[in-house]
Amino acid sequence: MTAIVLNLFECKQRSERSAGATPIAGCAPEQTIEQIAETLRIGESAATGATGAYPPDPVFDRFLPEDLRVVSGEYWTPLEVVGRAAGWFEELQIGTVVDIGSGAGKFCVAAALAGHCRFVGVEHRPRLVATARALAQLFKVDDRVHFVEGALGQVPVPPAEACYLYNPFEENLFPVDERMDRSVDLGAARHTRDIAIVEQLLQRARAVATSRGRRS
Numbered sequence: 001m002t003a004i005v006l007n008l009f010e011c012k013q014r015s016e017r018s019a020g021a022t023p024i025a026g027c028a029p030e031q032t033i034e035q036i037a038e039t040l041r042i043g044e045s046a047a048t049g050a051t052g053a054y055p056p057d058p059v060f061d062r063f064l065p066e067d068l069r070v071v072s073g074e075y076w077t078p079l080e081v082v083g084r085a086a087g088w089f090e091e092l093q094i095g096t097v098v099d100i101g102s103g104a105g106k107f108c109v110a111a112a113l114a115g116h117c118r119f120v121g122v123e124h125r126p127r128l129v130a131t132a133r134a135l136a137q138l139f140k141v142d143d144r145v146h147f148v149e150g151a152l153g154q155v156p157v158p159p160a161e162a163c164y165l166y167n168p169f170e171e172n173l174f175p176v177d178e179r180m181d182r183s184v185d186l187g188a189a190r191h192t193r194d195i196a197i198v199e200q201l202l203q204r205a206r207a208v209a210t211s212r213g214r215r216s
């Protein structure tokens with residue numbers, strides 16, 4: 001990895017979560033996949049310029065299974081953030097981005113639609129990997145978007161010029177009954193270990209970007 005862009009946007013505060021939950025099926029405006037892709041491409045050019053125009057998140061989230069749709073506001077990157085990150089990737093001429101903790105694939109797929117990069121997601125929940133692969137196929141970006149099943153530290157971080165994280169480790173600190181599900185072992189020890197791995201990655205970073213801005 002020659003450069004890392006860390007784009008670490010904090011998830012919503014716990015008190016905001018239920019209020020920010022994505023509307024259920026039927027409430028989202030029904031745009032076609034082609035229309036959504038076109039709007040995201042427009043958003044990508046806007047991300048580097050003056051204005052920003054992205055589809056509302058429910059328009060995209062409609063293509064996720066319902067139980068993953070309703071947690072979108074809590075776990076998946078908002079499209080406006082996708083657009084900002086995609087703009088930075090274009091500006092820095094990044095070829096490949098690795099998304100550590102890629103979830104249902106929303107970031108990788110939407111950012112691929114918005115720009116020209118290749119994306120590799122690393123995700124430890126097998127069901128989310130399967131959903132993400134299906135999403136990439138649905139939006140016809142599966143030639144540029146791939147997902148590796150496994151946990152950080154257990155599978156190698158795929159080679160990439162940039163690394164994206166959307167607060168993947170906080171769930172380790174949630175009470176068990178407030179986690180997304182119980183399919184993976186989480187906890188404070190794992191939180192400490194995963195943060196240490198990312199800190200090592202950051203030591204090799206050429207540029208770091210956070211929700212507060214970018215430093216090269």
Ligand SMILES: C[S@@+](CC[C@H](N)C(=O)[O-])C[C@H]1O[C@@H](n2cnc3c(N)ncnc32)[C@H](O)[C@@H]1O
Pocket residue numbers: 011074075076077099100101102103104105106107108122123124125128150151152165166167168169194
């Ligand atoms: C907050 S979600 C972000 C998903 C995606 N990056 C996005 O923005 O749409 C974090 C994801 O990281 C995954 N995750 C957390 N710790 C992980 C680890 N150590 N290895 C692999 N995946 C992990 C979780 O299962 C979850 O799907």
